[in-house]
Amino acid sequence: xxxxxxxxxxxxxxxxxxxxxxxxxxxxxxxxxxxxxxxxxxxxxxxxxxxxxxxxxxxxxxxxxxxxxxxxxxxxxxxxxxxxxxxxxxxxxxxxxxxxxxxxxxxxxxxx
Amino acid sequence: xxxxxxxxxxxxxxxxxxxxxxxxxxxxxxxxxxxxxxxxxxxxxxxxxxxxxxxxxxxxxxxxxxxxxxxxxxxxxxxxxxxxxxxxxxxxxxxxxxxxxxxxxxxxxxxxxxxx
Numbered sequence: 574x575x576x577x578x579x580x581x582x583x584x585x586x587x588x589x590x591x592x593x594x595x596x597x598x599x600x601x602x603x604x605x606x607x608x609x610x611x612x613x614x615x616x617x618x619x620x621x622x623x624x625x626x627x628x629x630x631x632x633x634x635x636x637x638x639x640x641x642x643x644x645x646x647x648x649x650x651x652x653x654x655x656x657x658x659x660x661x662x663x664x665x666x667x668x669x670x671x672x673x674x675x676x677x678x679x680x681x682x683x684x685x
Numbered sequence: 686x687x688x689x690x691x692x693x694x695x696x697x698x699x700x701x702x703x704x705x706x707x708x709x710x711x712x713x714x715x716x717x718x719x720x721x722x723x724x725x726x727x728x729x730x731x732x733x734x735x736x737x738x739x740x741x742x743x744x745x746x747x748x749x750x751x752x753x754x755x756x757x758x759x760x761x762x763x764x765x766x767x768x769x770x771x772x773x774x775x776x777x778x779x780x781x782x783x784x785x786x787x788x789x790x791x792x793x794x795x796x797x798x799x800x801x
Contacts, residue, residue, distance in 0.1 A: 622789070
């Protein structure tokens with residue numbers, strides 16, 4: 574079992590729709606969770622971090638964490654073509670961003 | 686915002702040669718930096734943790750004698766791929782957390798290594 578699992582996609586959504594990206598993790602002691610966006614040929618850029626159960630909103634992005642189910646998700650509202658990228662879920666066992674374990678990423682395509 | 690740079694952005698070398706990649710934190714000091722490798726259509730895999738003033742910590746399966754890491758100052762870490770082979774061709778990315786922002790790792794732009 575992989576430590577961090579994501580559906581590779583591609584996930585295709587029309588412009589303006591909500592994109593829902595999911596991630597599960599295997600280690601129950603994980604404490605910090607991150608979503609990164611990676612465009613082809615580029616390095617990852619941080620979208621959101623979340624540490625507590627529940628929802629965390631930042632603009633069009635909402636991260637959701639359920640530690641009991643070992644599940645973290647990212648919702649993108651009003652999806653734009655510029656959101657088309659690979660979204661990486663990353664997990665760490667302590668409360669910081671050090672030594673991240675990444676999922677393989679979900680490729681999102683926002684269509685016109 | 687914090688910026689991490691890498692040099693070179695891409696390099697092509699012959700098999701058997703060594704390649705050095707630099708990672709610099711431009712506006713903050715980084716006692717720790719991380720080196721990742723990413724093969725096509727795969728995720729980032731942590732290779733090693735670079736520690737300023739001490740030896741790097743390598744992840745399981747990463748050859749420390751092949752991937753030499755030197756963290757000589759609070760703003761510079763280098764990764765040297767020694768005796769490179771085609772299977773070492775990959776996208777190498779460094780990152781650094783800023784001490785006051787423990788929940789953020791700043792990634793460099795990456796170095797594309799192609800070994801012929």
